[in-house]
Amino acid sequence: MLSSQKHLFQLPEEIVYLNCAYISPLLKSVEEAGIKGMARKRNPAFIKSEDFFYEGEEIRVKLGSLINAAPQQIALIPSSSYGLKSVVNNLPVNNGKHAITVSDEFPSDYYTILNWCKKNDKELKVISPPPYSSERGKKWNEKILESINIETAVVIISGIHWTDGTKFDLQKIGERCMEVNALFIVDGTQSVGALPIDVTLFHIDALVCAAYKWLLAPYSIGFAYFSEYFNNGAPLEDSWMNKSNAGDFARLTSYVDEYKPGAARYNVGEFSNFILAPMFNAALAQIIDWKVNSIQEYCSNLIQPLVQLLKEKKIWIEDENYRTSHLFGFLLPQNFSAINLLEKLQERKIFVSTRGDTIRVSVHLYNTEKDIESLIGVLATL
Numbered sequence: 001m002l003s004s005q006k007h008l009f010q011l012p013e014e015i016v017y018l019n020c021a022y023i024s025p026l027l028k029s030v031e032e033a034g035i036k037g038m039a040r041k042r043n044p045a046f047i048k049s050e051d052f053f054y055e056g057e058e059i060r061v062k063l064g065s066l067i068n069a070a071p072q073q074i075a076l077i078p079s080s081s082y083g084l085k086s087v088v089n090n091l092p093v094n095n096g097k098h099a100i101t102v103s104d105e106f107p108s109d110y111y112t113i114l115n116w117c118k119k120n121d122k123e124l125k126v127i128s129p130p131p132y133s134s135e136r137g138k139k140w141n142e143k144i145l146e147s148i149n150i151e152t153a154v155v156i157i158s159g160i161h162w163t164d165g166t167k168f169d170l171q172k173i174g175e176r177c178m179e180v181n182a183l184f185i186v187d188g189t190q191s192v193g194a195l196p197i198d199v200t201l202f203h204i205d206a207l208v209c210a211a212y213k214w215l216l217a218p219y220s221i222g223f224a225y226f227s228e229y230f231n232n233g234a235p236l237e238d239s240w241m242n243k244s245n246a247g248d249f250a251r252l253t254s255y256v257d258e259y260k261p262g263a264a265r266y267n268v269g270e271f272s273n274f275i276l277a278p279m280f281n282a283a284l285a286q287i288i289d290w291k292v293n294s295i296q297e298y299c300s301n302l303i304q305p306l307v308q309l310l311k312e313k314k315i316w317i318e319d320e321n322y323r324t325s326h327l328f329g330f331l332l333p334q335n336f337s338a339i340n341l342l343e344k345l346q347e348r349k350i351f352v353s354t355r356g357d358t359i360r361v362s363v364h365l366y367n368t369e370k371d372i373e374s375l376i377g378v379l380a381t382l
Contacts, residue, residue: 002290002298005365016350016371021162021190021327021362024216026279033282034218037275049249052241052272055281062284063223066292067188067207068198072262075224076271080189081108082236083208083224084156086266087185088116090233096153096182098123102144104356106162109187113156122153129166132331132357137166137322144168145176152182159191163355164329167322174203183229189213189222194299194326194364196292199225206230214326214364216283221276226263235259239269290365299363300325306361306372309379329358336382344378 009025011017017025026034040047060071077083099113099122117124127147129140148155155177160167170186177184183205188197192207193214199207207225211217226233240246242265244258259265271277287295303325310317316331317323332338338354345352352375353360361375 001301002294002365004368005290006368008286009366011366014349016348016374018361018363018367018371018375019351019353020364021213021360022353023219024213024364025366026218027216027283027286029286030216030218030279030282033278034275037278040274047274049247051274053247055277056267056271059223059277059281059284062281062288063225065288066197066284067192067225068200069225070262072260072264073226073228075226075263075266076268076277077208077222077224077266078220078268079108080187080208080210080222081112082268083206083222083266084108084112084185084187086224086233086236087206087208087226087230088112088154089236090230091116091154091183093120093153096122097151098125099153100125100127100144100147100155100157102126102140102157102161102168103128104161104163105156106158106187106189109156109158113154132316135319137318140166141169141172141322145172148173148176148180148182150180152177152180154183154185156185156187158187158189159195159197160324160327162190162327163360164318164358165190165324165327165360166318167324170197170202170204177205178203190327191324193287194292194295195324196296199227211280211283215280216287217280218276221273221280224263224266226266228262230266231262233265235265237269239267241269241271242267295365296325298365302363302367302369302372303328303361305369306376306379309376313379313382315382326364327360327362329355329360331358333382341378341382345375348374348378350374350378 008027011025056076060074063074064071099117103126114124127144130136174184185206186204188207188209192209205227210222212219242259243256244260245256310330
């Protein structure tokens with residue numbers, strides 16, 4: 001089992017950062033890759049034409065291994081909203097009468113599918129969870145599955161709920177979508193890199209992911225997986241880099257209609273960003289070395305004392321079978337102020353988030369037992 005990897009980061013000793021779902025700290029190796037990338041621009045004479053492409057190819061191979069996808073079906077994007085827009089622009093409009101999402105879905109996901117529904121005269125069905133109680137996650141998943149029928153055009157959902165870490169059964173949802181010929185779109189921003197995900201096993205048609213959280217990359221870079229269904233779709237941009245002859249700099253004005261194969265047409269322009277791309281590549285190399293299953297296992301063992309305290313105090317937390325260990329939320333008693341709790345925590349340099357009705361805790365390999373003890377020390381006074 002993995003031990004704490006805090007030595008690979010540069011977090012100050014006095015900081016208890018339990019907020020990776022907000023934004024991750026940089027690994028030392030990722031920071032070094034960025035500095036090297038900036039220094040490279042001092043003398044661009046040695047940046048060759050092939051340098052515009054090789055880093056992106058390495059990133060796609062690594063991402064393919066993380067999500068069980070062919071690398072050519074992966075595009076590099078600047079944000080999850082960019083990827084989502086590329087997806088909905090290529091959804092079929094002649095099948096199904098409604099789209100499905102869940103309550104309090106991340107705003108970019110909600111706005112994107114809402115506007116698509118308005119534009120194409122579809123109904124948007126929002127599946128709400130049961131009240132906070134036992135078996136909430138199980139019952140919520142059942143409601144989602146029951147709502148998918150032959151009138152469903154598309155389901156768009158995060159891999160886990162971003163406010164409290166409730167797990168959605170992506171495999172069952174994907175299988176149900178396939179049965180009724182609905183497309184299945186997943187936002188993996190709060191799961192890819194910390195929780196195993198398999199786009200083939202789960203029958204996911206498109207997966208979008210910002211990389212600055214659990215993929216430990218810098219801001220403004222991410223990826224999208226597109227199934228072969230989208231291989232002939234219309235991209236948001238007409239970037240020269242995505243065309244079939246992009247590698248031949250001497251003949252770029254020999255204009256062609258063909259794109260590179262797979263999902264290459266959906267790459268953002270300038271995806272070869274000589275600073276962000278090497279940083280993303282370095283972060284992926286470390287995650288693959290750790291192994292995603294091992295990251296989740298470490299987090300699970302780390303939070304056990306905290307979970308036990310919450311149960312003892314009868315504070316709601318999602319059932320274990322429907323709760324992730326790297327990100328989870330708990331519901332404060334009605335007579336206690338979340339603002340007051342945050343103030344107490346920040347006085348002790350303990351950082352968590354409030355999302356929706358819950359206090360959201362998100363841990364990674366840089367966290368230690370001492371970090372959890374510090375949080376418990378404050379919660380024990382409730």
